[in-house]
Amino acid sequence: MAEEKKLFKVTIDNITIEVEPGTSILNAARMIGGDVAPPAMCYYSKLKGSGGKCRTCLVEVAAGSTADPRPMPKLVASCRTNVMDGMVVKNITSERVIDARNGVVEFLLLNHPLDCPICDQAGECHLQDLSYDHGKEGTRYEFNRRTFKKHDLGPYIQLHMTRCILCYRCVFTADQLTNKRVHGVLDRGDHAEIATYIEKSLDNDFIGNVIDVCPVGALTDKTFRFKNRVWFLKPVDAHRDCPKCSGKVTLWNRGDEVFRVTARKDQWGEVEDWICNECRFEKKSTNDWVIEGPTKVSRQSVISQGHYEGLKMPKETLVEVLDGRKPRLLMDIHDVSEVNKPTVDLSKIAGPAHSDDFK
Amino acid sequence: MGRKLLLEKAHVPGIRSYEVYRREGGYASVEKAFKHMSPDLVTEEVKKSGLRGRGGAGFPTGMKWSFLAKPEGVPRYLVCNADESEPGTFKDRYLMEFIPHLLIEGLIVASYALGSNRTYIYIRGEYAWIVDILEQAIAEANANGWLGKNIMGTGFDCQIYVQRGAGAYICGEETALIESLEGKRGNPRIKPPFPAVKGLWDCPTVVNNVETLAAVVPIINLGGEEYAKIGIGKSTGTKLISACGNINKPGVFEIDMTISVEEFIYSEEYCGGIPNGKKLKACIPGGSSVPILPANLLFKTAKGDTRIMNYESLSDGGFATGTMMGSGGFIVLDEDQCVVRHTLTLARFYRHESCGQCSPCREGTGWMEKILKNIEYGKGKKSDIDLLWDIQRKIEGNTICPLGDAAAWPVAAAIRHFRDEFEWHVDNPVESQSRNFGLAHYADPRPVPVTA
Structure with a gap:
């Protein structure tokens, strides 16, 4: 008989769950879901080595394990701390955590330009969500926010260094998805910046994914720049046969026009399948894609306001009312009148219709 | 010897x-x-x-x-x-x-x-x-x-x-x-x-x-x-101390962790006292990242015992009234030194040396430096002192490595022990540009709590 795998029992905010050994506190909390899941700005489950830097996911460990029930003296980064059997974790039930998270949000926003009104990320920005959920109103910072020399990353990717929170996700993405990373973090401390050192364009086939992993508006899609606000667009799932990637994407439409293409994201805002640059930047016509249907958008998101998920065509009731008889045409107006000639196509008239058009 | x-x-x-x-x-x-x-x-x-x-x-x-x-x-x-x-x-x-x-x-x-x-x-x-x-x-x-x-x-x-x-x-x-x-x-x-x-x-x-x-x-x-x-208790062996600041004989000394701090500063064998007959104001006994102590807490612990140059005695009283052995960088400040300026210097150092990986340290160190700069140059507000305290509190313990703590501790200790001097800087913006706060009461003996 195969030995049963021992599961670890962990209690987070008084909710107990059994998880496999080697699971991080954050992932265990995500299994519970809801408010229990700590926010994460730098951790990305698909990127190895990410996490631990932003400190928004700090939690209090009230008891280390059944074997050693001592509490951990410091708050720990839940994304990089694995659960132990019998561990008791406090997230939103801990005053210390709420206070520390408050501080971290303030630190993250300290030098952030707050240029949301002109930022393409607004509406799907994790920093916006984080500050609404965990921040305080107003800042106590009275100094000039830091600025950087503009740095060009080529035709596809727009870099706004002032918005960057140095989560290192794009660095890990380039390391793990492309064969050669050409950008990285230069300098250190509060003057650290994302750049290529000598201006180079990022042109690897999969480098576009850095746009999707960026939690803020530091890396945005140049082909979508200032084209539209995301909440005016309607996301639909679509796919195509792509020789390079899975081809599974989300199209952001307005009417028939495809404004941008992104990878599909799960409920934690993480990419499900990486997509290639060709799918992302070159295929901006509905004809290129097989539409699957509207993307599920969380009700928390501002994007859901213009979304037509759940909208149904009204039922055709006339036949039912007429006891199964089909409606019959009693009189065709064109039989008795010269008005409104059917040969005149209204949509092809230049300007508003005029009686001259029907002469 | x-x-x-x-x-x-x-x-x-x-x-x-x-x-x-x-x-x-x-x-x-x-x-x-x-x-x-x-x-x-x-x-x-x-x-x-x-x-x-x-x-x-x-x-x-x-x-x-x-x-x-x-x-x-x-x-x-x-x-x-x-x-x-x-x-x-x-x-x-x-x-x-x-x-x-x-x-x-x-x-x-x-x-x-x-x-x-x-x-x-x-x-x-x-x-x-x-x-x-x-x-x-x-x-x-x-x-x-x-x-x-x-x-x-x-x-x-x-x-x-x-x-x-x-x-x-x-x-x-x-x-x-x-x-x-x-x-x-x-x-x-x-x-x-x-x-x-x-x-x-x-x-x-x-x-x-x-x-x-x-x-x-x-x-x-x-x-x-x-x-x-050799040594006392858990502080065994000898320790190299690099002494600098306002002392007659700066340099590296080897001590066996049994001598008192007072002896270390004033004896001819070690630091040789403070030049020009000046009085001691404060001291950082273990390198820049350990808490600064005013003169009246340096020689005697809060309990009234003589402070010895070793791990336990220096940290006696915790952060409230003690400090740390650290790496043995012994910095002495005499009565003419300004603690605000000194704290600014350290804050600038930590801002410059922060790696920028985790947010509290990256953003907090720069913020502290800017506020300290304002206070030092006569542009500070009373609320800035409490703000500094709150910032250091939110950095400490929330970072990946101890650099965040090292940046927070000197600021915390300076405010804890020298709050008057910070307030004086805020209240006298003009005067503070031309003269120092001086020794004030920092060397006055502290009342020793009577134990029953």
């Missing part, structure tokens, strides 16, 4: 060369360890000696060594942390410059104990000339059979390499040091895993300070128990 173990022979002419060092009894510990002791026995001796890490944290060295994972077929590494960049600390520089063979000797014994066949000295970039001195010493040790293959016929191979850093304070943090040694950006790693399990190139690694490794030599020569007899 305290006992000297490390710097005893430092002033013998020509001690830097192998011949003189050997003539003075050098490499005896290697002979003793290789001929008569097993690696585990060496670790056991170090454990018995009670030696504590001299880099700042004061963690027992023998314990650290015994934590080293020893899986089969995986190399283990010993790394010597010579990235001494703490403002006020310059003891390792002195040791490496004047008596380099002592470090090499200690490294060979420690490598033997830990089974490290490739040992690295990671040295601060600014210590460029010391690299030459160390490499010379390594070459001499190689030529005389202390390094290389099959040392003294024991079958143990060891080679020492010197690697220069690029001058970043953060690379003195052990995991950042390892990253830098691997050729990457010097960002601290997230622990666990600790270096003892996954360090250099993902192999078990021990990182020790220069002075710690040099202290292995007298421990083996004397025996661990004999070494432990």
Whole structure:
């Protein structure tokens, strides 16, 4: 008989769950879901080595394990701390955590330009969500926010260094998805910046994914720049046969026009399948894609306001009312009148219709 | 006169060369360890000696060594942390410059104990000339059979390499040091895993300070128990103190951790008092990152006991009324020094040296510097002092590595003990630009609580 795998029992905010050994506190909390899941700005489950830097996911460990029930003296980064059997974790039930998270949000926003009104990320920005959920109103910072020399990353990717929170996700993405990373973090401390050192364009086939992993508006899609606000667009799932990637994407439409293409994201805002640059930047016509249907958008998101998920065509009731008889045409107006000639196509008239058009 | 173990022979002419060092009894510990002791026995001796890490944290060295994972077929590494960049600390520089063979000797014994066949000295970039001195010493040790293959016929191979850093304070943090040694950006790693399990190139690694490794030599020569007899309680052996600031005789001193702080500052053997008959205002006894203490808490603890220059006594009273031994960078401030300006200097240093990896340290250190600058230049507000306190509180303990704590503690201690001076700066913006707050009541004796 195969030995049963021992599961670890962990209690987070008084909710107990059994998880496999080697699971991080954050992932265990995500299994519970809801408010229990700590926010994460730098951790990305698909990127190895990410996490631990932003400190928004700090939690209090009230008891280390059944074997050693001592509490951990410091708050720990839940994304990089694995659960132990019998561990008791406090997230939103801990005053210390709420206070520390408050501080971290303030630190993250300290030098952030707050240029949301002109930022393409607004509406799907994790920093916006984080500050609404965990921040305080107003800042106590009275100094000039830091600025950087503009740095060009080529035709596809727009870099706004002032918005960057140095989560290192794009660095890990380039390391793990492309064969050669050409950008990285230069300098250190509060003057650290994302750049290529000598201006180079990022042109690897999969480098576009850095746009999707960026939690803020530091890396945005140049082909979508200032084209539209995301909440005016309607996301639909679509796919195509792509020789390079899975081809599974989300199209952001307005009417028939495809404004941008992104990878599909799960409920934690993480990419499900990486997509290639060709799918992302070159295929901006509905004809290129097989539409699957509207993307599920969380009700928390501002994007859901213009979304037509759940909208149904009204039922055709006339036949039912007429006891199964089909409606019959009693009189065709064109039989008795010269008005409104059917040969005149209204949509092809230049300007508003005029009686001259029907002469 | 305290006992000297490390710097005893430092002033013998020509001690830097192998011949003189050997003539003075050098490499005896290697002979003793290789001929008569097993690696585990060496670790056991170090454990018995009670030696504590001299880099700042004061963690027992023998314990650290015994934590080293020893899986089969995986190399283990010993790394010597010579990235001494703490403002006020310059003891390792002195040791490496004047008596380099002592470090090499200690490294060979420690490598033997830990089974490290490739040992690295990671040295601060600014210590460029010391690299030459160390490499010379390594070459001499190689030529005389202390390094290389099959040392003294024991079958143990060891080679020492010197690697220069690029001058970043953060690379003195052990995991950042390892990253830098691997050729990457010097960002601290997230622990666990600790270096003892996954360090250099993902192999078990021990990182020790220069002075710690040099202290292995007298421990083996004397025996661990004999070494432990020097000093008081858990502060065993001797400690190098680099004294600077307003004192008559700045320099590196070896103390045996039994003398009082008062004696250390005023005796002719050590600092030799404060120049020009000035009075003592404050002191940072362990390098820039430990809390500053006013004169009235420096000589006597809050309980009224005499403060001794050792780990326990200096930290007596916790952060409320105590400080830390740290790395032994003893900075003395006389009555003419301005604590606000001093705190600003430190804040600027930590802002500049923060690696920028985690948000509280990256953003908080810069913010603190800007506020301190305002206060120092007469543009501060009363609320700024409380704001500073709140910022340091939110940095401390919430960062990946101890640099965040090191940046927060000096600010916290300065506000805790010298709040009047900060307030004076805010209330007298014009006057504060032309004169100092002075000594005020900082040297007045504190009322000692009566214990029943």
